[in-house]
Structures are given as structure tokens and as C-alpha cells.
Amino acid sequence: MIKDRDNTERRILDAVGRIVEREGFEAVRINAVASESGMSKILIYRYFGSIDGLLAKYLEDKDFWLNFDTSQLPQSDVKAFSKQIFRAYINMLRSSPALRKLYRWELSSKHPSINELRKRREETALKIIASVCELSGESFDRVAGISTLVTASVSYLCILGENCGVYNSLQIDSDSGWEKLLETIDFMFDKIL
Amino acid sequence: MIKDRDNTERRILDAVGRIVEREGFEAVRINAVASESGMSKILIYRYFGSIDGLLAKYLEDKDFWLNFDTSQLPQSDVKAFSKQIFRAYINMLRSSPALRKLYRWELSSKHPSINELRKRREETALKIIASVCELSGESFDRVAGISTLVTASVSYLCILGENCGVYNSLQIDSDSGWEKLLETIDFMFDKIL
DNA sequence: AATTAATGTTACTTTTCGGTTACAAAAGTA
DNA sequence: TACTTTTGTAACCGAAAAGTAACATTAATT
Numbered sequence: 015m016i017k018d019r020d021n022t023e024r025r026i027l028d029a030v031g032r033i034v035e036r037e038g039f040e041a042v043r044i045n046a047v048a049s050e051s052g053m054s055k056i057l058i059y060r061y062f063g064s065i066d067g068l069l070a071k072y073l074e075d076k077d078f079w080l081n082f083d084t085s086q087l088p089q090s091d092v093k094a095f096s097k098q099i100f101r102a103y104i105n106m107l108r109s110s111p112a113l114r115k116l117y118r119w120e121l122s123s124k125h126p127s128i129n130e131l132r133k134r135r136e137e138t139a140l141k142i143i144a145s146v147c148e149l150s151g152e153s154f155d156r157v158a159g160i161s162t163l164v165t166a167s168v169s170y171l172c173i174l175g176e177n178c179g180v181y182n183s184l185q186i187d188s189d190s191g192w193e194k195l196l197e198t199i200d201f202m203f204d205k206i207l
Numbered sequence: 208m209i210k211d212r213d214n215t216e217r218r219i220l221d222a223v224g225r226i227v228e229r230e231g232f233e234a235v236r237i238n239a240v241a242s243e244s245g246m247s248k249i250l251i252y253r254y255f256g257s258i259d260g261l262l263a264k265y266l267e268d269k270d271f272w273l274n275f276d277t278s279q280l281p282q283s284d285v286k287a288f289s290k291q292i293f294r295a296y297i298n299m300l301r302s303s304p305a306l307r308k309l310y311r312w313e314l315s316s317k318h319p320s321i322n323e324l325r326k327r328r329e330e331t332a333l334k335i336i337a338s339v340c341e342l343s344g345e346s347f348d349r350v351a352g353i354s355t356l357v358t359a360s361v362s363y364l365c366i367l368g369e370n371c372g373v374y375n376s377l378q379i380d381s382d383s384g385w386e387k388l389l390e391t392i393d394f395m396f397d398k399i400l
Numbered sequence: 401a402a403t404t405a406a407t408g409t410t411a412c413t414t415t416t417c418g419g420t421t422a423c424a425a426a427a428g429t430a
Numbered sequence: 431t432a433c434t435t436t437t438g439t440a441a442c443c444g445a446a447a448a449g450t451a452a453c454a455t456t457a458a459t460t
Contacts, residue, residue, distance in 0.1 A: 121363075122370070132371060156394070166361075166363040181359070182358070194352060
């Protein structure tokens with residue numbers, strides 16, 4: 015019996031991560047975490063209080079914040095700026111199983127930690143929208159509407175892609191479908207901005 | 208003990224409906240249905256075979272696209288048609304808790320009934336897209352892309368609206384946010400079609 | 401060295417779940 | 431009437447779930 019609480023906590027959190035990536039947040043249950051981590055479940059209660067506490071800690075450690083470095087983007091060309099933002103958003107979601115599971119979980123859970131995530135996300139989003147407004151001269155509502163249309167659909171399709179390959183004949187579980195979608199998004203920005 | 212199988216089946220299916228609207232398809236479990244309906248659970252097995260069978264029965268005639276009348280496809284005004292069909296889709300989703308729960312369920316489940324739904328939905332969608340293509344002169348990929356963008360985002364936002372009030376500063380849990388979004392959709396169609 | 405606190409193991413209780421068995425009552429049928 | 435089938439009730443079973451209690455070991459403190 016080696017006594018090393020930090021190590022134990024890390025093992026437990028790592029186990030949470032594996033479960034989340036594999037099966038989603040809904041599958042993070044006390045027995046599952048215990049067996050996945052190889053640790054006794056009473057340690058989970060002792061160190062994290064509950065599954066909610068464990069998830070809160072996991073979310074805190076893992077960087078699920080929406081953080082874009084807008085300073086790197088082309089400031090003069092609004093269209094290029096917008097296109098790049100959404101490209102980055104798609105890449106982020108498409109490359110991270112855990113993030114997709116988080117977005118899915120948000121659709122059915124009212125976990126307290128989620129509100130914090132949303133607040134921060136909202137702040138970042140509003141900053142980006144504001145800067146597009148400034149660059150393009152469009153109204154806030156217009157830019158917010160377009161952003162919403164694009165990000166919401168991307169979120170939906172990325173989640174759906176894990177269970178379903180085709181949507182409106184688009185191959186959303188492979189690059190080919192996403193290229194077509196990106197093309198559509200680019201086209202839209204060319205037309206409306 | 209009154210013997211009336213039809214009545215019993217209806218009670219069970221009604222119970223499923225209440226559970227779905229309240230908690231979603233994930234919560235439709237044998238014990239839950241039994242206690243919600245007041246019927247013994249063995250009757251569920253006898254009459255529906257399993258929870259899967261019960262859900263398959265419940266799902267008949269529940270989906271928007273399945274009930275879409277493809278005989279009324281657009282004759283002249285493509286823009287008006289496009290705007291109208293997405294309006295109808297939004298109204299349907301916004302007014303039906305069960306349909307929202309179905310769309311949410313699809314994001315995490317691989318239930319056999321879902322594949323059937325998707326296949327039929329896909330057929331309907333392709334018919335609509337094809338006729339819009341013909342009238343507008345746009346390419347299939349373009350129309351499919353736009354449709355995907357709109358329907359996917361609407362689905363996402365309707366589901367999210369049950370747990371979250373604001374998205375990109377849009378009030379998605381009230382009419383005000385949806386009016387703005389509809390305006391954006393209309394604007395987009397005016398510009399690109 | 402003795403005591404205390406922290407860490408970890410094991411086994412237990414209790415609840416809930418899906419699924420089944422056994423049986424009773426009603427309705428149809430010979 | 432005697433029987434068979436259908437419809438329904440109630441109790442039961444084993445597995446898996448959350449949560450807890452009791453105890454053992456190590457580390458820190460005095």
C-alpha cells in the first residue's frame with residue numbers, strides 16, 4: 015500500500031477522462047470510475063465528495079474554455095476573419111472527443127459547472143461578434159444571428175457524427191462532408207458580409 | 208380486474224409519452240413505465256416484447272420530416288417556400304417537447320428505430336432539396352449545405368433551450384430570440400438564393 | 401516511543417434495475 | 431358444465447447500483 019494522495023487523485027481524474035472520451039459524461043458513475051481507475055470508490059467520496067464534485071474538478075482541470083486568439087487573425091479582411099474563426103471552431107470540436115461529449119452532455123444536464131462554462135463562452139463569443147460588427151459595419155443582431163446559425167449547426171453535426179454518418183447526404187463523419195460544409199459557409203460569408 | 212388489452216396498451220403508451228416529455232427517451236425504462244402507467248411490467252413484455260419494441264411503437268408517426276407532405280413541393284417562389292418550410296420546422300420543434308427529446312436522444316443512442324427514422328427522413332429531405340435545386344438553379348451541394356446549416360442549428364438550439372436560456376446573446380427560450388433568428392434566416396435566403 | 405491523522409483495503413448494506421415465475425380471474429369454447 | 435386461452439396481479443430472483451462501516455497501514459506530530 016503506497017500512500018500518495020496526489021497520485022491517487024490523478025489516477026481517478028484520468029479514469030474520468032477516459033470514460034468521458036469513450037462513453038460521455040452520463041457514464042461517469044461511481045462504480046465505473048472506481049473500476050476504471052483501479053481505486054476504491056470510497057476514496058472518490060473522500061477526495062471529491064461526490065460524482066458532481068469529481069466532474070467539477072475534471073472540468074476545472076481540463077481546458078474546455080472557448081479561447082480564441084483573435085489577434086492572430088486578419089484584421090482588415092472581415093470575410094477571411096470570419097471564415098477562419100469558424101474553421102477553428104470546427105477543428106476544435108472535430109478533434110476532441112471529450113469536447114463533443116461535453117457539448118452533448120450540456121443538452122441534457124443541469125450540472126452547476128456547466129453554467130460557469132457557458133458564462134465564459136458567452137463572454138468570448140460576444141467579444142468576437144463585437145469585433146466582426148466593427149469590421150463589417152453590420153448590426154450586432156445580424157452578426158450574432160449568423161454566428162449562432164453556424165456554431166449551433168457545427169456543434170449539432172459534430173455530436174451527431176459520432177452516431178450517424180450522413181445528414182442531408184453530407185458525410186458528416188468524414189472530411190469530405192465537412193469540406194462541403196465549409197465551402198457553404200465560405201459562400202455564405204461571401205454573399206452576406 | 209377488468210380485462211381490456213387495448214385500453215391497457217394505450218395506458219402504457221400514454222405513460223411512455225409522459226416520461227418522454229418529462230425526462231426524455233433515456234428515462235423510458237421498464238420499471239419506470241410500469242409504475243407510471245400503473246400496469247404490471249410483465250404486460251409490457253407480453254404486449255410489446257421489450258422496451259425497444261415499446262419505443263418503436265411509440266415512435267410511429269412522431270417525426271416532423273416523416274409526416275411532411277412532399278406532394279406540396281414548391282411550384283414558383285423558392286425563397287418563400289424555403290422560408291416557410293424552416294418556419295414550420297421551428298414551430299414544430301418548439302412546440303413539441305417529445306420531438307425535442309427525440310432529437311436529443313438521437314445524439315447519444317444507437318437504437319434500431321432511429322436508423323429507420325433517419326433513412327426515411329433522408330429520403331424526404333433529398334426530395335425537398337432536389338426540387339429547390341431545380342427551381343433555384345443552385346447546385347445540390349449548395350442547397351444541401353444551406354439546409355443542413357439551418358436545420359442542424361435549429362435542432363441544436365431547440366434542444367439547448369430546455370436547459371439554457373441564452374446563446375450568443377439570443378434568447379432561445381423565448382419568442383424574442385427566435386424572431387431574431389428567423390429574421391437572420393430570411394435575410395440569408397434573400398441574399399443567397 | 402506514543403499518539404494522532406491521513407490514506408487505503410475489504411466487505412457489507414440497501415436500493416434499484418431488468419427479468420421471470422407462479423398463480424388468479426375473466427372470457428371464450430367445446 | 432368443463433376446458434382452454436387470454437388478461438392481469440403479486441411475489442420473487444440475481445445483477446448492478448450507490449453508499450457506508452470496520453479495519454489496516456503508513457506518515458506526521460508530540
